[in-house]
Amino acid sequence: MDYYPDLDLFARTELLQGTPPDALRVLQAWAGRRRLAAGDILFQQGDRTTSLFLVIAGRLRASQMAQGGQQIIIRYIGPGEVAGCAAFVENDTHPGTVTAVDDSHLIGWTSASLRQIMERYPVIAINAVALLCRRYHEMQIRLREVSTERVERRIGHTLLRLAHQSGGRTARGIEIAFPLSRRDLAEMVGTTLYTVSRIVSVWEERGIVSSGRRRVVLCKPHALAAIADEEE
Amino acid sequence: MDYYPDLDLFARTELLQGTPPDALRVLQAWAGRRRLAAGDILFQQGDRTTSLFLVIAGRLRASQMAQGGQQIIIRYIGPGEVAGCAAFVENDTHPGTVTAVDDSHLIGWTSASLRQIMERYPVIAINAVALLCRRYHEMQIRLREVSTERVERRIGHTLLRLAHQSGGRTARGIEIAFPLSRRDLAEMVGTTLYTVSRIVSVWEERGIVSSGRRRVVLCKPHALAAIADEEE
DNA sequence: CAGTCGTTTTGCGTTGCATCAATGCGCGTC
DNA sequence: GACGCGCATTGATGCAACGCAAAACGACTG
DSSP, X not given: OOOOTTXXXXXXXXXXXXXXXXXXXXXXXXXXXXXXXXXXXXXXXXXXXXXXXXXXXXXXXXXXXXXXXXXXXXXXXXXXXXXXXXXXXXXXXXSSEEEESSOEEEEEEEHHHHHHHHHHOHHHHHHHHHHHHHHHHHHHHHHHHHHHSOHHHHHHHHHHHHXXXXXXXXXXXXXXXXXXXXXXXXXXXXXXXXXXXXXXXXXXXXXXXXXXXXXXXXXXXXXXXXHHHOOO | OOOOTTHHHHTTSTTTTTOOHHHHHHHHHHOEEEEEOTTOEEEOTTOBOOEEEEEEESOEEEEXXXXXXXXXXXXXXXXXXXXXXXXXXXXXXXSSEEEESSOEEEEEEEXXXXXXXXXXOHHHHHHHHHHHHHHHHHHHHHHHHHHHSOHHHHXXXXXXXXXXXXXXXXXXXXXXXXXXXXXXXXXXHTSOHHHHHHHHHHHHHTTSEEEETTEEEEXXXXXXXXXXXXXX
């Protein structure tokens, strides 16, 4: 009897949950593997979409460049999540660049094979639809935040989201589980690293967060939530 | 032989293109109809998702409220497009409110029947994936714009997009085909109606646009594009 | 035709945040 | 241990855009 180490892992991802075992075996057979060291680029903005990737381990960052050289961070992608959504559609181009922020291990399928698989196993297409709805919804909320809220609250919401998505419990509080600099935060929030630094410094004095070189720990998440959601 | 007036219309929409004729007939049989007058609400933010709607005629606006009473416009939805994406997923809630800005005619399917249809006809699920990818990509670009560009350029981009999406050729230039107030524009761009008014007034003096009560005509689209995309 | 309501314009004071510049700190490297 | 580099802090300054207020301008209504 063969041993397929990926199978049960597959079955717990957002894209492949509920997929019949034979589909999982097909997926495994067609999968390509990819390892990245922290800092490596998976693909660049404007590249043709060749493959969709599933993150097995590690963490990636999807970002988008403006013509002025500024960039924003679209999202961080962790284990079980999908990188390179645009590859769901054949012959498209990637809207952003995806970079590894930690050493990462990925599995990829070509757009063409993915399409075949979705035709044969509609569950996967339906999972993809659900996943994209979530992402779309996420973006709507961020667009609203950046359009209507001021910087302090946006930083608050962003940290809470990151903590929720990939926070680890520690003695001091919830720690963001990957390196996150002031500049990174600024590019998620739509501000400058200077402003982030000032605001986080104030929070640090108040004991709400504890942060250092590319590390952030939320000591009092509820206090942060109060700042992020207080009435007017 | 029966006459199904919707069938060829269906086959030209983003969601249903490439769908086999028998699927179209099933879809037609399961469809609910809905008519809205300008100003009517299709569903509210927070409502449970019951149905997904296809716009046959008219125009709708998807918006999202912030707790302070401010709101932003997510997008305008025209004929052939889909309203209420969240209904792709059963037992979810709508992230925004959808309102008719013109008298509109819609067709709807319940989430449950939609799911069955997608299982039976994966093309539709795959179309949905492509559609959501496009929307997701759109939002990424808007998020980048609102985070990195200043108001004048954002208004320019927004008008160009609207013109592209639903502009009608007229003697004076390209006219946005539905009522669009300064406030509406402000809520799409993430600014105030005052700022929009000022900037549009300047453009009006320069002959780039011509606008009045809830009407906008782009007289010199290329000049607008130059403003929106000029280097630095 | 007067009255009302929604939209747009415009002036002006205010301010949140960007921008520039200088300094300090921690970490890896030769 | 000294150097250099990337990251973080902090102050000073300027400006783009906000927010208020008041008025002008249609458009619709009784």
